[in-house]
Amino acid sequence: MSAVLSLIKKTYNAAPALRAAGDAKLKKVLNRIAAEMLEQSAVILRANKKDVAKQDPNNPRTDRLRLTDARLKAIAQSLRKVSRLPNPSGKVLEQRRLPNGLLLQKLAVPLGVVGAVYESRPNVTFDIAALCIRSGNACVLKGSSEADHSNKAAVKIIRDVLKKNGLPAEIVTLLPAARETVQELFTATQYVDVIIPRGSAGLINFVRKNSLVPVIETGAGVCHVYVEKGAAQQKAVDIVVNAKVSRPSVCNAMDTLLVDNSIAAGFLPKLRAGFEKYKVEVLADASAYKILKGYPYLGKAAAADFDREFQDYKCAVRVVKDTEEALAHIREHSTKHSEAIVTEDRKKAELFLHEVDAAAVYHNASTRFTDGEEFGLGAEIGISTQKLHARGPFALEKLVTEKWVVRGNGQVR
Secondary structure: OOHHHHHHHHHHHHHHHHHHOOHHHHHHHHHHHHHHHHHOHHHHHHHHHHHHHOOOOOOOOHHHHOOOHHHHHHHHHHHHHHHHOOOOOOOEEEEEEOOOOOEEEEEEEEOOEEEEEEOOOOHHHHHHHHHHHHHOOEEEEEOOHHHHHHHHHHHHHHHHHHHHOOOOHHHEEEOOOOOOHHHHHHOOOOOOOEEEEEOOHHHHHHHHHHOOOOEOOEOOOOEEEEEOOOOOHHHHHHHHHHHHHOOOOOOOOEEEEEEEHHHHHHHHHHHHHHHHHOOOEEEEOHHHHHHHOOOOOEEEOOHHHHHOOOOOOEEEEEEEOOHHHHHHHHHHHOOOOEEEEEOOOHHHHHHHHHHOOOOEEEEOOOHHHOOOOOOOOOOEEEEEOOOOOOOEEEEHHHOEEEEEEEEOOOOOO
């Protein structure tokens, strides 16, 4: 057995101890992890600086990697919130007695061992570990080499807390950052129940195509904001600018702006101040290019730009003739993550909300709200864009499956 598979097997063997732990202990562990990470914040930040130093400081995606005192406090607060959420496993989902006397119960139970493959976001290490511990799942984490120092510091704290509270440290395992590691995770069907990738479309597609372990997709977002002709234009400006610039490296940021032809000439120039402040590069179709001519960061959009998740201060802009054309564009280019319409026309809004196929659809609000914390679900593993098992913020409540328990008194068939 390889060293990597041996690590995974140890996590599999540790999982029963977690499932047997009482609810009070699980809450205590999470609160203790939150306290320890703040007490050892200097250690985590030193490790994180090593990771950040290897990156291009001008690349907005480096922001996903960076930890600060404020971000650590936010992570700790999130861990405490997760500790206060009800454990989703053990709930009786259905119960009935059959005519033959058998008592049937359908129970929510942990998935077992959750594998996570993710890119350079060390906060995800704490989030996934906390959600898995709270729901009775062991986890195997495969972070990226860009965040390796940060991830190691985080997992050491988590494992130390587990041991101090009488639980096996192997409940949370960080696999080596080397790329070859992931191939062994993909084939560990005997020990891993599900793999959840979190990151770019490239990462998600790679995991989906190569894993023999069942995959739940999360993360990739080509998100649209459609400004319909009935929009309150200042409201639309605020929403569009927020959706693009508040944190462009994340999956719920706007990638493509669609604007109704009848208001484009008046509306698009109103974005200039908000976009120019952040040097947002606009890749415009022919109509939008004419309207925005003179904007210093303007380029002509290629067809492929409307399928890009930019994760940067960039966006594509297209002028559409009406709502039907906007809906058709979204059907063709959406990754079914988050889509928004800005309008005061309620009929158009309801049409959009009904017709658009996405995990989250918005009326008069920024796509940036697609987030477990913002939805009141606590931390999340990611945003699921598929339709099986879970959709939208993949949070605590979704880290369970079902088991039928049948109690009899000698019945035979």
